Amino acid sequence: MKRESRRMKRMARSHKRKTPGMNLTSLMDVFTILVFFLLTNTSSNEALEPPKVITLPDSVVESKPRETVTLMVTDEEILVESRSVIATAEVIDSEGTIIQAIREAMIAEMDKAITVAAAEVKEGAEDTGEEEAQPEPPEVNILADRTIPFSLLKKVMSSCTDAGYTRVSLAVIQKASQG
Incomplete structure (x- = not known):
């Protein structure tokens, strides 16, 4: 009986070690693409930039x-x-x-x-x-x-x-x- 209980403990330990964590690589890729998209598209939102000294109608x-x-x-x-x-x-x-x-x-x-x-x-x-x-x-x-x-x-x-x-x-x- 001792043998089976040792065997069960070893299996339980190895099972605990193999628990997979979250893979954040693909999530980080999506966020990087999103940030790049937002940075490139927000810089060209107006055709004419009015100067600070003029308030346009x-x-x-x-x-x-x-x-x-x-x-x-x-x-x-x-x-x-x-x-x-x-x-x-x-x-x-x-x-x-x-x-x-x-x-x-x-x-x-x-x-x-x-x-x-x-x-x-x-x-x-x-x-x-x-x-x-x-x-x-x-x-x-x-x-x-x-x-x-x-x-x-x-x-x-x-x-x-x-x-x-x-x-x-x-x-x-x-x-x-x-x-």
């Missing part, structure tokens, strides 16, 4: 802005592609509707606008299979603080259209659609 527009020439209107100055062009106070005090400093800066950026428009036309033609497509007119996105008076924006937009930019877009913050 809200809108329920569905489409995102395209890559174009960017003009910013702040309380202190007007910037074309992050380069200061003229003080906002000078534009407000001016009599004419076309501001020459803005017009000249926009003409200097015309090459970028035409290159971007041509790339979009080429991409659209490849998607539809067409060989020749009409180039889009140059476009400008205006980022203006919500407190900027419309008379100032009117002068800025007039200067842009006089420089040859026929498509003018005002940047806004997208809100959830109501419906």
Whole structure:
């Protein structure tokens, strides 16, 4: 009888040692992939990053802005592609509707606008299979603080259209659609 009891104890001990633990390798792989996915997709959530000095108005527009020439209107100055062009106070005090400093800066950026428009036309033609497509007119996105008076924006937009930019877009913050 002693033999059987020793044998039973040995079997019980070896059975306890072989209890498998949780295998966390596949779980860690899934979490690693999830973290990588979240990091890569959260960095590109907006087409235009508004600067801290500008508070954009809200809108329920569905489409995102395209890559174009960017003009910013702040309380202190007007910037074309992050380069200061003229003080906002000078534009407000001016009599004419076309501001020459803005017009000249926009003409200097015309090459970028035409290159971007041509790339979009080429991409659209490849998607539809067409060989020749009409180039889009140059476009400008205006980022203006919500407190900027419309008379100032009117002068800025007039200067842009006089420089040859026929498509003018005002940047806004997208809100959830109501419906």
